[in-house]
Amino acid sequence: MKLKIVLPVAFFAVLISMAAGAQSLKKCTSADGKVTYTDRECVAAATASNVNVSAGVASPDSTKHAGTAISQNMKTLYACDQGKEVACFTKEMLDKRCKSQSKEGTRYSDCEAYGADRNKFRELVSSCKNDNREGACATLSCIGGDNNACDRMKDAMGDREKTHGKRIEAAARQGLPAGKGWFMSQDWRDGANGSKAAIVTCNANTSIVLKKQSSMDHRILTSVTGEAVFLSIDEAAIKGCGKA
Incomplete structure (x- = not known):
């Protein structure tokens, strides 16, 4: 059965406020068995049933x-x-x-x-x-x-x-730092252009990279949190592991 979705323009306005609750839709089934979903009334030739789409x-x-x-x-x-x-x-x-x-x-x-x-x-x-x-x-x-x-x-x-x-x-x-849900599995090492990089292993068996611009720089970036800057390894590891 081929699913065809019909979305009136007004429906997209409803989507903007979806977080407020569930959106009630009509499931319309035509005489030949084709199914469409709409927030308006079904056409006369179709059977209709209400569907609550969780928002x-x-x-x-x-x-x-x-x-x-x-x-x-x-x-x-x-x-x-x-x-x-x-x-x-x-x-x-x-x-x-x-x-x-x-x-x-x-x-x-x-x-x-x-x-x-x-x-x-x-x-x-x-x-x-x-x-x-x-x-x-x-x-x-x-x-x-x-x-x-x-x-x-x-x-x-x-x-x-x-x-x-x-x-x-x-x-x-080994003298490596650790925290709740993470531990440093590779200490800081020299990277390109004088930068430093370390590896943190998360509780979910994923790994992230911590980066510093230089050995004197206390600001830390991670490989998974974009341009967010952290001032401690613990904070960077917790945020990074949450995104990994």
Whole structure:
């Protein structure tokens, strides 16, 4: 069945205020089975049903199991990945809305949350499909509503935290700094034009690069936070690991 989306001009005005709540749409099915979505009334020849498209892009408590919170963003992304039409419609609208805000140079916490969830979801899908990581696959199944998978995800997270703790201890023995959720896995080294670079490993098994313009410069940049400047390794590592 081919999905066709009809969007009146007025609907895009509604998208600007999506963060206020869910947007009610009409799902219109024609006599030949074609499906369209609109915020107006369906044409006379079509059957109609109401569809609530979730607009909340920062609702981290939408699903809880075993002490784990799953955002509405993640549920929408997972449902779309499984081929659910309404979820894919929601994702498309969020992508367009947040892309439009980015072009305008505006930043909203809801779009930042959605962007972070979207990047994390892509990482989970890649890790599950390509690396067959049990923790990533369990997390995806948990997002899809499998409570047993949520338990497996929690166990995998516990094992990862234990491993990370041992690595922090090893870094401390080498005199390298560490903090909550991160440790420096490579000390400052000389880079191009007198700059300095170090590597921080995050709790999620991702790594970021810290940069200084020179050995005398106390300002720190990271490889993932753009032009943001930090005055301590801890602050840079925490912010960077949150974006990695």
